[in-house]
Amino acid sequence: MDVLLSEEEQMVKNLAREFLEAECTPALVREMELDELGYPPSLWQQMANLGWFGMALPETHEGQGLPLTYLGIILEEVGRAIAPVPFHSTMVAALTIVSDGSEEQKREVLPKVAAGELILTWAFTERNPKYLPETIHTEAKKDGGDYVITGAKLFVDNFNVAEKCLVVCRTSPESSSSKGISLFMVDTLSQGITHTPLVTIAKDKQSKVTFDQVRVPAANMIGELDQGWPIVENMLDRGTALLCAQMVGAARKDAELGIEYAKGRVAFGRPIGSFQSIQHMCADMTIWVDGGQMLTFEALWKMDQGLPASIEVSQAKSFCNEKCEAAVRSSQVIHGGIGFMMEFDLHLWFRRVSAWSMRMGTSFEHRARIAQMLIDQPGRVRLGMPLTPVA
Amino acid sequence: MDTAPREKIEMDFGYSPEQEALRDEVRQFIDDYVTDEVQDEIENWGEGGRGPLVRELYKIIAERKWVGITWPKEYGGQEGNRLDQYIVEEEFSRVGISVGGAGSGAPAILAAGTDEQKKEFLPGLLKGEITLALGFTEPQAGADLAGLQCRAVKDGDDFVINGQKMYTSSAHYASHIYLMARTDPDAPRHRGISIFLIPMDTPGITVRPLWTIQSDPRAPSKTTYGQQRTNETFFEDVRVPRSCMLGEENQGWYVGAMGLNLDRVGASRYLISVRRDEDIINYIKETEFDGDSPAQDPAVRDKLAELWIEAQVCRLMTMRSMSLVNRDVNFTYEGSAEKVWAPEHGVRTTETITQILGPYAQLLHGSDEAIEDGLFAHNVMGAFQSGINHGSVQVMRDQVARRGLGMPRG
Numbered sequence: 001m002d003v004l005l006s007e008e009e010q011m012v013k014n015l016a017r018e019f020l021e022a023e024c025t026p027a028l029v030r031e032m033e034l035d036e037l038g039y040p041p042s043l044w045q046q047m048a049n050l051g052w053f054g055m056a057l058p059e060t061h062e063g064q065g066l067p068l069t070y071l072g073i074i075l076e077e078v079g080r081a082i083a084p085v086p087f088h089s090t091m092v093a094a095l096t097i098v099s100d101g102s103e104e105q106k107r108e109v110l111p112k113v114a115a116g117e118l119i120l121t122w123a124f125t126e127r128n129p130k131y132l133p134e135t136i137h138t139e140a141k142k143d144g145g146d147y148v149i150t151g152a153k154l155f156v157d158n159f160n161v162a163e164k165c166l167v168v169c170r171t172s173p174e175s176s177s178s179k180g181i182s183l184f185m186v187d188t189l190s191q192g193i194t195h196t197p198l199v200t201i202a203k204d205k206q207s208k209v210t211f212d213q214v215r216v217p218a219a220n221m222i223g224e225l226d227q228g229w230p231i232v233e234n235m236l237d238r239g240t241a242l243l244c245a246q247m248v249g250a251a252r253k254d255a256e257l258g259i260e261y262a263k264g265r266v267a268f269g270r271p272i273g274s275f276q277s278i279q280h281m282c283a284d285m286t287i288w289v290d291g292g293q294m295l296t297f298e299a300l301w302k303m304d305q306g307l308p309a310s311i312e313v314s315q316a317k318s319f320c321n322e323k324c325e326a327a328v329r330s331s332q333v334i335h336g337g338i339g340f341m342m343e344f345d346l347h348l349w350f351r352r353v354s355a356w357s358m359r360m361g362t363s364f365e366h367r368a369r370i371a372q373m374l375i376d377q378p379g380r381v382r383l384g385m386p387l388t389p390v391a
Numbered sequence: 392m393d394t395a396p397r398e399k400i401e402m403d404f405g406y407s408p409e410q411e412a413l414r415d416e417v418r419q420f421i422d423d424y425v426t427d428e429v430q431d432e433i434e435n436w437g438e439g440g441r442g443p444l445v446r447e448l449y450k451i452i453a454e455r456k457w458v459g460i461t462w463p464k465e466y467g468g469q470e471g472n473r474l475d476q477y478i479v480e481e482e483f484s485r486v487g488i489s490v491g492g493a494g495s496g497a498p499a500i501l502a503a504g505t506d507e508q509k510k511e512f513l514p515g516l517l518k519g520e521i522t523l524a525l526g527f528t529e530p531q532a533g534a535d536l537a538g539l540q541c542r543a544v545k546d547g548d549d550f551v552i553n554g555q556k557m558y559t560s561s562a563h564y565a566s567h568i569y570l571m572a573r574t575d576p577d578a579p580r581h582r583g584i585s586i587f588l589i590p591m592d593t594p595g596i597t598v599r600p601l602w603t604i605q606s607d608p609r610a611p612s613k614t615t616y617g618q619q620r621t622n623e624t625f626f627e628d629v630r631v632p633r634s635c636m637l638g639e640e641n642q643g644w645y646v647g648a649m650g651l652n653l654d655r656v657g658a659s660r661y662l663i664s665v666r667r668d669e670d671i672i673n674y675i676k677e678t679e680f681d682g683d684s685p686a687q688d689p690a691v692r693d694k695l696a697e698l699w700i701e702a703q704v705c706r707l708m709t710m711r712s713m714s715l716v717n718r719d720v721n722f723t724y725e726g727s728a729e730k731v732w733a734p735e736h737g738v739r740t741t742e743t744i745t746q747i748l749g750p751y752a753q754l755l756h757g758s759d760e761a762i763e764d765g766l767f768a769h770n771v772m773g774a775f776q777s778g779i780n781h782g783s784v785q786v787m788r789d790q791v792a793r794r795g796l797g798m799p800r801g
Contacts, residue, residue, distance in 0.1 A: 001406055001474045002714045003707065008400045067401040259796050274799040276785075279792035286791060287728045294707035295700070301404045315700045367696035368689075374699055375686050380673045383665055383702055384481075 003294060005073075013073045019050065020081035026345040032084035033203040037161050039085045047085065048116025056091070057098060061110035068238075068304035069297060072245040076293075079249030082352050084204070086119045086158035088246060092239040093120035093166045096183070100223045100231045105185065109164070121162035121188075122235065123153035123209060131236055131361055133178040133229050138211060140169035140182060147171075147184060147221070149192075149214040155359065159195050159207040162188050167211070168232050171225055178229035183222040190214050202355035237313045238303060240360045244296040244316045247356045248289060251324035254349035255285040258331030272334070281330050288323035295319050311373050311387055314366035321357040321366075328353045404710070410478055417457065417482040424448055425486050433487040434612050438600075438620045440564035441519070445488060449519035452483070458490050459517045461716075462501065466513035473717045477709075480658035485666075487612045489659060496523035496569040499586070499650035503638035512588065515566075524565035524591070526556040526624060527647065533557075534783050536571070537580040537644065541626065543572040543587065550574070550587070550636070552595075552629040558780070560621040562598045565591055568624065575641050586643035587635045595629035598622050604772050608756040611764045613670075615663045615737055616773030656712035656726050663777055664733035665702040667740045667770055671695065671747065674763060685747050694747075698740045705733040724795025727787040734778035741767070741774040 005013065023043055032038055047053065056071040057063025071091065078087055094113045097105050112118035128135040138151025149169055159165060165186050172180030186193075192214040195207040223231045259282045262273030272278050299312035328350045332339040339346045373387045381387060406414070425448070432442040441449065452458060460476040462468020483490045497516050500508060515521030532539040541554025552572055562568060568589050575583030589596075601621050610617030638646035672695060675686045685691045708729040715725060744767050745752040756765035778784040792798040 001410070001710060002403050002717065003710045004402065004714045004718065006400055006402055009402060069401045259798070263798060270801070271799055273792075274801045276789065276801065279796075279798050280785070280788040282796055282798060283728070283731065283788040283791035286724070286795060287732050290711075290728065291704035291707070291732070294711065295703060297402060298404045298703075298707065301402060304401070305405070315703055318697070319700050319704065363697075364693060367693050367700075370696040370699060371692035374672055374696060375676060375692060378676075380676075381669055383669060383706055 003297070009070065009073055012070055013077060015050075016052075016074050016077035017080065019046075020077055020083060024081040024083045026348055029082050029084055029348050035084075038158070038205040039161065043083070044085055045116050047087070048114070051114075052087075053090065053094075053116055054110075054114030056095060057110050057114055058106075061098075061106050062114040063110065068300045072242065072297060072300040075242050075245040076249035076252075079246030079352075080253045082250055082253075082348055086121070086161055086205075088239070088242060089121040089157035089162065090119050091242060092235060093122045093164070095238055096122070096166060096222065096231065096235040097185075099234060100183075102219075102222075104219070105222065109185075118164070119158065119162045120164050120166070121156055121158050122166040122168075122239070123156045123159075124168045124232065124236065125154045126152060127154070129154070130365060133181055133232075136168055136170050136181060138167065138169050140167075140171050140184060140216070142171075142218075143215075145218055146215045147218060149184065149186065149211045149216060152208065152210045154208050155198070156195070156207045156209050158205050159188060159209055160197065160205050164188065165209075166222065166235070168228065171228075180226050181228040181232060182225055183228040183231055183235075184216050185220045185222060186211075186214065186216050190216070200355055202352045204352075204355070233310075236360065237299075237310055240317050241296060241299045241303065241309070241313050243356055243360050244292065244313075244320045245300070247320045247324045247353055248293045248296055250349050250353050250356075251292070251320075251327045252289050254328040254331050254346065254353060255282070255289055257346055257349070258282065258285065258334040261331075262334050278334060281334065285327040285330050288327050292316065292320040292323055308386065311370055314361070314369045317361050318363040318366040318370070321363045324353050325357045406474070406478070410472075410474060413475060414478050414482060417479055420452075420455070421482060421486055424451065425488070430486070438563065439561065439618060440522075446519065448488070449490070452488075452490055453518045458519075459497070459513070462497075462513065462517075466501075466509050467517045468513075473713050477658055477713050481662065484659050484662045496525070496588070496650060499569075499637060499646050500588075502649045503586075503642075503646045505634075507634070508588065508637065512567075521567060522561060522565045523567050523569040523588070524559045524562040524622075524624070526559050526562075526568040526570035528557045529555060530557055530623075534786050537584070539571060539573060539584065541570070541572040542576070543574050543585060545574070546630075548633055549630050550633065552587070552589075552626045552631065554626050556624045556626075558601070558621045559598070559624040560618060562591065562622040562624045563600065563620070567591060568596070569637075571643055571647055574643075578641060581644040583641055584643040584647075585640050586637040586646050587631060588637055589629070589631050589635050593629055593631060595627045597625040597627070599625070605769055608758075608765070610769035610773065611756055611766045613666065614766060614769040614773050615667070615741070616776035617769055618773075656709060656729050658709070660730070660733060660777075661705055661709040664737035665705050665740075667737065667744060667767070667774075668695075668698050668702040670763065670766065671740070671744045672699070675747070691747055694743055698736070698743060701732075701736045701739065705729075705736055708732060724791040727782070727790040728795070730782055730787045731778075731784045731791065734775075735784060737777055738774045741770045745771060 052074050054063040055066050056068055059065040097109050126135055126137055140147040140149045165188050167184050167186050169182055169184055170180055171182040192212040195209045198206045200206055262278050263271055265272050295316035299309050299316045302309035302312050332350055335346055338344050429444045432444045436442040457479045459468040460471040461473050464470055500512050512521055529539050543550040543552045570587045570589055571584055573583055574585040601623055603618055605617050606619035609619050712725055751762050752767050754761035754765055755768050
């Protein structure tokens with residue numbers, strides 16, 4: 001047990017921070033909000049050269065095989081810099097191929113991901129935004145050696161620039177069951193796909209994607225037919241934990257901006273940071289972000305160890321949703337009117353942390369999942385001891 | 392995929408196999424030794440302190456080398472891992488037996504004591520033969536401890552002490568008092584204070600009981616701040632030799648702070664803040680009122696999950712503190728942060744429980760229809776105490792802001 005960063009982790013973190021502080025300025029973030037692609041290919045390539053995309057991929061496929069906590073640290077720094085890059089969606093999909101893809105799929109995808117030559121995304125949510133199997137209605141029907149996909153997905157990250165998308169489909173009609181779900185890797189330029197950009201608080205690139213009889217070779221299925229739900233659940237858990245890392249990084253930076261502002265801003269003849277009411281807000285902001293950070297890295301560590309981590313993921317996301325949001329809102333409050341102004345940079349962080357709190361599971365959803373594991377099973381609970389998941 | 396074991400290069404949220412074995416060993420010991428009679432004694436041992444069965448047990452625990460694990464070998468320790476000590480503390484705390492830390496006095500003696508003092512106190516603290524009452528707070532000096540007025544005046548080779556200490560909780564059974572007194576009234580407040588270790592049987596010391604709101608009826612032993620009794624302790628011309636002083640003259644503020652920082656973290660502080668989370672969940676899992684269970688109420692489920700997450704943050708903050716201590720790194724703000732989050736969490740849980748159980752949550756120990764022997768009702772009266780003593784949450788927030796974040800003084 002040592003929950004602090006190891007020497008190696010600290011080094012990786014410092015290097016990532018230095019690099020992003022130099023290369024990813026608020027000006028770049030603003031520029032990308034208006035950009036059609038939404039990311040700067042040169043920065044993307046630099047990140048690939050630093051080895052960030054291959055960090056958590058296996059050494060057998062051009063990766064470095066480092067623990068998942070390392071990727072978490074990088075995403076935390078990417079969040080801190082609110083770097084406008086399709087990193088999260090690419091990693092979520094790539095790690096699913098690592099855990100559940102065929103050897104051929106791995107060979108096709110992973111080396112290119114590591115080299116920064118392949119952007120990926122994934123599509124789960126439909127009309128009902130909950131992360132439950134019964135919300136999946138997009139259908140994949142067998143037709144010879146292909147599957148034909150029809151349906152619509154919402155809130156798909158970076159679809160505009162991704163080359164491939166992992167699409168969660170129903171392959172068997174049992175509509176309220178976790179059986180009958182399959183996962184397909186789909187070329188985003190396939191015939192029958194249309195996508196419409198959504199305008200979000202974060203001004204990031206999310207799309208509504210419709211699939212009209214989109215033909216996919218059966219070889220693009222990830223995992224077994226109808227057995228996709230556990231794969232999808234793991235994908236969502238990993239994605240959620242990595243998103244928490246991003247949130248924690250962004251909220252930390254945003255809180256620091258508030259704290260520094262309070263030290264310098266003079267009112268009533270003294271820096272407002274000398275007032276206890278402001279100091280106590282800043283103390284709480286720090287405590288909240290610390291809490292989210294530790295919950296997040298415990299979840300990532302458990303996943304990396306191959307231990308059940310669903311409850312840890314839900315703990316992290318529920319806490320980050322509310323506490324990171326509270327931290328960045330407090331920072332806005334400390335800044336007063338200026339934080340509300342477009343020309344001032346603070347909102348770049350505030351809007352992103354807010355948006356991320358709404359994605360990959362609301363606090364209520366995650367707490368419902370925790371409550372189920374906590375309350376609906378026989379036996380006594382004890383903190384620090386694992387809860388067995390409900391079958 | 393490459394399955395060769397890799398070198399450990401990342402943070403670690405788990406216990407080692409040796410530590411898991413230690414936990415199992417301690418649990419087995421508790422099963423074997425903490426009998427119904429022992430538990431009955433813990434529950435019913437009146438005003439605090441240890442009864443004969445627990446005192447006996449404590450000797451066996453010390454023989455097993457489960458106390459002072461991190462201490463130097465020459466004083467009975469093993470120079471071991473702080474997490475090992477934490478594991479032992481947690482398991483024993485859960486059955487109402489406090490081991491390991493020996494309060495804030497031991498760390499201060501280790502850090503600032505003379506060789507003679509270490510030899511005099513540490514082995515005795517390990518075996519439970521020496522216990523220290525904390526003599527810091529005064530009627531006019533609580534959160535603002537540096538304003539204390541208890542005087543120690545040099546007289547030849549002695550000091551003569553006059554003054555009053557408040558909330559000296561174990562003074563009626565402790566062997567010594569760990570006392571903070573003013574030795575230089577003309578120096579700036581923090582620089583005129585010294586610390587003394589004084590036998591309680593020294594002439595001129597009087598202990599008067601102060602009864603808490605937990606005293607009638609008495610609280611179950613698991614209650615957060617369920618103590619029935621604390622004390623005020625009076626010093627009237629108490630003459631002690633200079634050898635009673637711990638650390639340098641007028642450096643007592645800094646000596647005391649070393650211990651207090653470690654007093655704010657660890658298994659016992661963690662557990663008093665989170666045990667009601669476990670208790671209420673375990674209770675409602677097996678409870679229904681006329682076929683209706685709070686376990687099925689969506690509002691209750693959401694709230695309990697929220698509190699459970701908060702409790703995990705308490706646990707992780709404790710693990711962070713233990714990790715820092717293990718690395719020999721001083722806290723900047725981490726101990727203070729933990730001392731804000733954990734006690735306030737304990738209060739949130741305690742008050743939520745009252746709204747889950749409604750009128751049943753009023754019922755005190757011994758009442759007809761009382762739930763869990765009145766534990767939840769007594770907890771309402773005690774939980775907030777955890778946010779007051781050893782540094783109030785307000786003072787702790789000041790410290791996070793000023794020491795941790797470098798914010799200016801007002």
